[in-house]
Amino acid sequence: MFALIDCNNFYVSCERVFNPSLNGKPVIVLSNNDGCAISRSDEAKKLGIPMGAPVFKYKSLINQHNITVLSSNYPLYADMSNRVMTIISKFIPDTEIYSIDEAFLKFEGYENYDLFSYALKMRSVILKWTGIPTSIGIAPTKSLAKIANKIARKFPSQTKNVHILDTDDKRIKSLKFFGLSDIWGIGRRLSRRLENIGCNNALDFMNLPESWVRNNLSIVELKIQQELKGTSNLNLESLKVKKSIATTRSFERPISDLHKLKERVSTFSLSCAEKLRRQNSLANVIIVFIRSNFFRKDLKQYSCSKVITLPYPTNSSFILNQYALKGIEDIYRSKIDYKKAGVIVSSLVPDDNYQLSIFEKQDYRHKPLMKTIDYINLKHGDKIKLANQDLRRKWKMKQEFLSPCYTTKISDVITIK
DNA sequence: TCTGGGGTCCTGTGCCGC
DNA sequence: TCTGGCGGCACAGGACCC
Numbered sequence: 001m002f003a004l005i006d007c008n009n010f011y012v013s014c015e016r017v018f019n020p021s022l023n024g025k026p027v028i029v030l031s032n033n034d035g036c037a038i039s040r041s042d043e044a045k046k047l048g049i050p051m052g053a054p055v056f057k058y059k060s061l062i063n064q065h066n067i068t069v070l071s072s073n074y075p076l077y078a079d080m081s082n083r084v085m086t087i088i089s090k091f092i093p094d095t096e097i098y099s100i101d102e103a104f105l106k107f108e109g110y111e112n113y114d115l116f117s118y119a120l121k122m123r124s125v126i127l128k129w130t131g132i133p134t135s136i137g138i139a140p141t142k143s144l145a146k147i148a149n150k151i152a153r154k155f156p157s158q159t160k161n162v163h164i165l166d167t168d169d170k171r172i173k174s175l176k177f178f179g180l181s182d183i184w185g186i187g188r189r190l191s192r193r194l195e196n197i198g199c200n201n202a203l204d205f206m207n208l209p210e211s212w213v214r215n216n217l218s219i220v221e222l223k224i225q226q227e228l229k230g231t232s233n234l235n236l237e238s239l240k241v242k243k244s245i246a247t248t249r250s251f252e253r254p255i256s257d258l259h260k261l262k263e264r265v266s267t268f269s270l271s272c273a274e275k276l277r278r279q280n281s282l283a284n285v286i287i288v289f290i291r292s293n294f295f296r297k298d299l300k301q302y303s304c305s306k307v308i309t310l311p312y313p314t315n316s317s318f319i320l321n322q323y324a325l326k327g328i329e330d331i332y333r334s335k336i337d338y339k340k341a342g343v344i345v346s347s348l349v350p351d352d353n354y355q356l357s358i359f360e361k362q363d364y365r366h367k368p369l370m371k372t373i374d375y376i377n378l379k380h381g382d383k384i385k386l387a388n389q390d391l392r393r394k395w396k397m398k399q400e401f402l403s404p405c406y407t408t409k410i411s412d413v414i415t416i417k
Numbered sequence: 418t419c420t421g422g423g424g425t426c427c428t429g430t431g432c433c434g435c
Numbered sequence: 436t437c438t439g440g441c442g443g444c445a446c447a448g449g450a451c452c453c
Binding site for chain 1: 418422424426
């Protein structure tokens with residue numbers, strides 16, 4: 001059996017742990033730049049704030065109901081997530097941390113356990129030790145555990161936030177109850193396509209002929225379908241090594257000037273290089289992209305990306321920056337209002353075990369230099385930059401409603417008088 | 418005026434060499 | 436020598452997840 005444990009309204013719950021006056025009140029947490037609502041309390045959901053709601057469109061609703069609005073505080077959430085995951089792994093050794101607020105567990109050798117009461121116990125310990133409420137779904141496959149989790153979350157009074165799908169009857173009944181987009185891996189587009197052929201809920205999807213699913217959708221959907229039938233196709237994934245690393249940002253104001261774009265892209269490529277070095281990886285490929293504002297239909301639209309294969313795998317800020325700038329020059333078009341840009345590095349290899357190039361000579365002085373730069377920047381805050389980065393200008397995210405870093409910054413720790 | 422960021426995986430297309 | 440078929444690869448784009 002698999003279990004999925006999910007933290008309820010995770011970001012909002014983290015904020016409430018340290019600010020209990022928010023309990024029972026509508027609260028939302030915003031994305032970077034305070035753009036959209038990405039976590040909502042149950043009260044805010046009831047008032048009609050959808051997931052991803054652009055906050056400027058909901059200003060009046062927010063004012064009318066006195067909804068508390070907070071900027072996202074990632075150091076806090078990451079720390080709280082670590083605490084929750086540590087507790088989970090004490091209960092079950094086979095765990096896969098799927099995201100900041102979710103983990104899959106595998107019950108192997110638990111045949112003599114009463115899974116329901118074991119899960120209840122786990123839930124209450126997490127709540128007591130961290131203050132974070134969770135929901136747990138248990139089923140024979142990961143996809144069904146997702147469904148079970150939704151039931152646990154949706155019907156807290158009947159389920160006590162723990163639900164087990166252990167019989168065919170329960171499975172069929174649940175699948176009939178849930179829509180297509182409630183299935184893990186079926187999004188908006190696929191739901192619409194499936195509805196067009198008269199497939200209206202998860203059970204209908206499960207009953208589609210497998211050959212049709214394979215030919216018209218993809219191997220992914222076929223696997224999901226088999227999982228819904230109870231055949232386990234997806235196992236726990238062990239610690240994942242990242243396959244790509246990205247730094248992308250939306251701009252506060254549109255940018256059309258190439259020089260300004262280059263300055264931003266430089267910063268992104270440096271950030272990617274730092275992330276690479278932190279995980280001891282080298283990149284073989286760098287991708288640069290820019291795009292205009294999709295939401296402004298009245299303006300000229302343009303988006304383009306450039307994939308560049310590097311001469312040798314590297315994590316040198318200089319080399320990555322050099323190719324990123326080459327990329328942006330290639331795809332840049334004038335007279336466009338750009339809203340977003342980003343740098344992605346991929347085809348990653350470990351830095352102690354990679355294919356050398358016969359023809360390209362890399363500068364071996366870069367490695368110790370990067371190490372020194374990282375050291376200085378870590379110790380003294382980003383002091384060392386490249387010359388083409390604007391040294392005076394600070395590109396700062398908009399975070400007007402940021403809560404303190406209660407658990408990760410000594411000056412922010414709560415004091416009790 | 419104001420709409421996130423960081424990931425994974427799959428598919429279609431065009432090119433190349435066998 | 437020419438040509439069609441096919442697999443492999445790179446790349447762009449799309450769909451999904453949180």
